[in-house]
Amino acid sequence: MKEITKKIQEIAARLFAEDKIDIFLAWAQQGEHEFHTNSYVARSAEDVKNIVFNEYSIYNVSNSLLKFRDSQERIGIAVKGCDSRGIVRLLEDLQIKRDRLYIVGIPCPGLKDPLAAARNYGGFSRKEEEGLAWKCLDCIQPNPVIYDELVGTEQTPRQQGDRFAKVKELEQMSADERYKFWEDTISSCIRCYACRQVCVACDCRTCIFDEMKPQWVGRENSTSDNMMYHLVKHAHMAGRCIECGECERVCPVNIPLMLLNKKLIQDVGLLYGGPEAGMQYVEGSKPPLSVYRENDPDDFL
Amino acid sequence: MPDKDHKCTCSEKPLVPNIVEVIDIIDRTPDVKSFFVKNPDGNGVPFQVAPGQCGMVSHLPIGEAMISCTWQENQEYLEFAIKRVGLLTDELHQIEIGQKIGVRGPYGNGFPVNDCKGKDMVFIAGGIGLAPLRSFIKYCFKNRQDYGKITIIYGSRSKADLCFKEELFELWPQEPNTEVFVTIDNAEAEWDGHVGFVPSYLEEINPAPAGAIAVVCGPPIMIKFVLQSLEKMGYNDDQVITTLEMRMKCGIGKCGRCNIGSEFICLDGPVYYLKQLRDLPPEW
Amino acid sequence: MKVLSKDKLSTALNKLSDSAEVFVPMQKGKQSGYFTWKSFEEGQDELMLEALNVYQSPKNAVFPQTERIYGIASQGVEVNIDKTYEDTSANIIFGARGCDVKGIMAMDLAFLTKGYEDSLYKARRSANTIIANACYEPGPNCFCNAMEVNCVEPAGADVILHDVGDGYGWEVKSDKGEAVTALLADILEEKEVKLPAIKPFIQNVDYSGVAEKLKDMFDHPLWDKLAEPCVNCGMCTYVCPSCYCFDIQVKMWGEQGYRFRTWDSCMFEEYSREAGGGNPRGASKERFRQRFLHKLQFFKERYGTPLCTGCGRCMIVCPTDINIVRIIDAVKEAEINA
Missing domain, CATH: 2.40.30.10 (Translation factors)
Structure with missing residues (x-):
């Protein structure tokens, strides 16, 4: 990983020197421990030395692009497989232009969750196991799908067995059992909206949950309002979720959010086929459920 | 504070x-x-x-x-x-x-009606901003002997948007030692009054700062330019009063959102001397 | 000193639960927070009194995330308030660390002083007893000592527990403390105990002069840099033991409904958005700055103590590793060009 860090730094330095970019998005270690690694914006050749790619560079930096969608900077960005799918989503949604980006792809060996490490270090509650983050164990796309330059060697997907096994387990339950399952998990939601804020596919300018005229979803912390939040948010992710797993990773109350997303990925795949969200970028292409036609056979939407 | x-x-x-x-x-x-x-x-x-x-x-x-x-x-x-x-x-x-x-x-704290006793009062308002000032204006007329000359400068986008027309055109101009100036942003038929924005009209009228207090309320952009005009005209920060607007939920200084610095506008405000506002973070 | 033997802990919690809701630190499935002892399921849940702390603070016990204010009946022009809510049933927070006790002390200042008393909070708090758990071994993220907290003798506790190995030394600090002690008269034993020595703090945080210095730093460029990674979720504010901002909203089903309040977060754009659409803190950086200034400057100016209690939770949960200690350090180091 030190090698990769060095290469990214070299590329970023070169891009700054050649005046090809104004900022470079990657990761940096912010505190004394390695798990204090998070998203970072290098703004000059001077900043480049701070960039790292280490085993905690798990944050999906494609999300950081949203902060720059209205400005003009030319952006260099280092991405893993999942992050690169986020970039495709943003390109498809016309949130950012391809020619503003110089993408440095990193085939990802699978990383650790800095939040788990921070929790263990902090000494609250029980210690957790600190292997590869579970989201990395489920990874189907470690290699970047879009890049201008690649550093490191191709990785093989780590996902093994039936990718939708847990979804099928839930599908086997009776409706009542399934409801109970979601009631139990979703009632503990504290509505901090971190799952939305770290989601690169959540690129709406005004989120439906922040809309007050009219207010679509109540803000009460109750099972019904919480469910409404999660159902609406995740239904909106159908055909959009790039499976980066950030929502579930950051959730402070451990709601299995990717189960909802996986169910939708499975169903959208069965209904529409075609490549999954963010897997390939063809200019002008749209994911399923993003296109409106007046002659749509259904009468709703 | x-x-x-x-x-x-x-x-x-x-x-x-x-x-x-x-x-x-x-x-x-x-x-x-x-x-x-x-x-x-x-x-x-x-x-x-x-x-x-x-x-x-x-x-x-x-x-x-x-x-x-x-x-x-x-x-x-x-x-x-x-x-x-x-x-x-x-x-x-x-x-x-x-x-x-x-x-x-x-x-809220309300206007410092006692502090202003003996002063010439200059009320400057735009749009619905006349509503809070109207209370102070009515109070001054009720206690007419306590206040000096009263100047009211009011503007809105159009003639139709002028609030409290009866008071503006009939009642207040008849009060002793009182002048009422009304302006609208753009010329329109059946309007023979002044046309233009409040800040420039204020500078045109130029009420003397000596012994005067200016009370300002209106849309944020109007307040911003009126404050600049008043400064130019020689008003000190302790001669200018304005009322602030922030989003509020509880009204009693608990829910948090209406703060500017350590002030809760619902409770400590909404009325401030400009001098006080200068000590606060520039979020107003 | 009176001692609560650890093998009598569940007996004591059962006893207290006869007359009150008792909130204890617990690992409940995947949840780590304060839950009622009545909800404790043997074999599944784990009591976390021995742990440094749990992820969700006990503020829920006195300031629930959502609570009703009054009921509404509305029929055409006739509108009535058919019920007002105030929860005066006894509740006990058992085993709160000093930082979390300080969180409640800060909420007492916000809700009960400076003019108005918040009747909903007052009702719950009047019926609330705090049994604190003295901290002799600060954790790696702890800095309550820098935030005016005495973690061994936290101000505001009604009883303080001192872990002496096989039991808890039971130190009564108030009348409310006497009342719960009386309930446990048959369970507490009188014993000679030796209190442990307090271990030093692992990190060294210096808050002195920060509130004063921040007065001149509202427009300082450091906020751009510090706020850059923040994604404006509300996690830090919701796990915080002292963040108390709330929203008031209504829920109606046809002609019946109620008004309720619910935690809100200064991190959300909607929080300070005005009806006309304007927003004094529309930008991410402005909201970020508001949170840290409220913690470190504004609350101190208004109430005389910082709103941060040094518990370290926000730095553990933040998805982008925003760290209030690093912010305090950055403020200390910053140069001000007057």
Whole structure:
């Protein structure tokens, strides 16, 4: 990983020197421990030395692009497989232009969750196991799908067995059992909206949950309002979720959010086929459920 | 800064409103209505207000909003002049006489009516911003001997958008030692008055700063330029008073959102001398 | 000193639960927070009194995330308040660390002083007893000592527990403390105990002069840099033991409904958005700055103590590793060009 860090730094330095970019998005270690690694914006050749790619560079930096969608900077960005799918989503949604980006792809060996490490270090509650983050164990796309330059060697997907096994387990339950399952998990939601804020596919300018005229979803912390939040948010992710797993990773109350997303990925795949969200970028292409036609056979939407 | 150890002036359950009945509604402009309310038994009002204080008005099934409450000489009813800007105010504009609504208050510090005694008063307002100043203006006329010359400068986008026309054109100009200047942003037919923005009209009228207090209320952009004009005209920061608007929910300094620095505008404000505002973070 | 033997802990919690809701630190499935002892399921849940702390603070016990204020009946022009809510049933927070006790002390200042008393909070708090758990071994993220907290003798506790190995030394600090002690008269034993020595703090945080210095730093460029990674979720504010901002909203089903309040977060754009659409803190950086200034400057100016209690939770949960200690350090180090 030190090698990769060095290469990214070299590329970023070169891009700054050649005046090809104004900022470079990657990761940096912010505190004394390695798990204090998070998203970072290098703004000059001077900043480049701070960039790292280490085993905690798990944050999906494609999300950081949203902060720059209205400005003009030319952006260099280092991405893993999942992050690169986020970039495709943003390109498809016309949130950012391809020619503003110089993408440095990193085939990802699978990383650790800095939040788990921070929790263990902090000494609250029980210690957790600190292997590869579970989201990395489920990874189907470690290699970047879009890049201008690649550093490191191709990785093989780590996902093994039936990718939708847990979804099928839930599908086997009776409706009542399934409801109970979601009631139990979703009632503990504290509505901090971190799952939305770290989601690169959540690129709406005004989120439906922040809309007050009219207010679509109540803000009460109750099972019904919480469910409404999660159902609406995740239904909106159908055909959009790039499976980066950030929502579930950051959730402070451990709601299995990717189960909802996986169910939708499975169903959208069965209904529409075609490549999954963010897997390939063809200019002008749209994911399923993003296109409106007046002659749509259904009468709703 | 004002003393922050406020006295609680409302009920033991400060977040629970009093139910009142709407006894009259007057259209002030196409998007401003005055609502007059009384206790449902027809006797009096749930609370009395000083000039510049506010009340939290609720259409109970919809929501609540902090609205300036008009000071009345006889406190037989409460008047709220409400502009249609959002979900709640849209709904309020639909209600009819007889509707029961909720009010709680009074909130806020109100205007420093005593500090201003003996001064020439210059009231500068734009649009619905005249509503809070109107309380102070009415108070001055009721206690006419306490105040010097009164100058009222008011502007709105168009003739139709001028609030409180009867007072502006008929009642106030007749008061002794009083001048009323009205302007609209753009020329229109059947308007032979002044055309132009409030700040430049203010500089044209140029009321003398010596012994005067200017009280300003209006849209943020107007306030910004009026403050610049007043400075140019020689007004010191302790001669200028304005009222602030922030989003409010509780009205009692608890819920957090209306703060500017360590001030809660609902409780410590909304009325400030410019001198006080200069000490606060520039979020106003 | 009176001692609560650890093998009598569940007996004591059962006893206290006869007359009150008792909130204890617990690992409940995947949840780590304060839950009622009545909800404790043997074999599944784990009591976390021995742990440094749990992820959700006990503020829920006195300031629930959502609580009703009053009921509404609305029929045409007739609108009535048919019920007002105030929860005066006894509740006990058992085993709160000093930082979390300080969180409640800060909420007492916000809700009960400076004019108005918040009747909902007052009702719950009047019926609330705090049994604190003295901290002799600060954790790696702890800095309560820098935030005016005495973690061994936290101010505001009604009883303080001192872990002496096989039991808890039971130190009564108030009348409310006497009342719960009386309930446990048959369970507490009188014993000679030796209190442990307090271990030093692992990190060294210096808050002195920060509130004063921040007065001149509102427009300082450091906020751009510090706020850059923040994604404006509300996690830090919701796990915080002292963040108390709330929203008031209504829920109606046809003609019946209620008004309620619910935690809100200064991190959300909607929080300070005005009806007309304007927003004094529309930008991410402005909201970020508001949170840290409220914690470190504004609350101190208004109430005389910082709103941060040094518990370290926000730095553990933040998805982008925003760290209040690093912010305090950055403020200390910053140069001000007057």
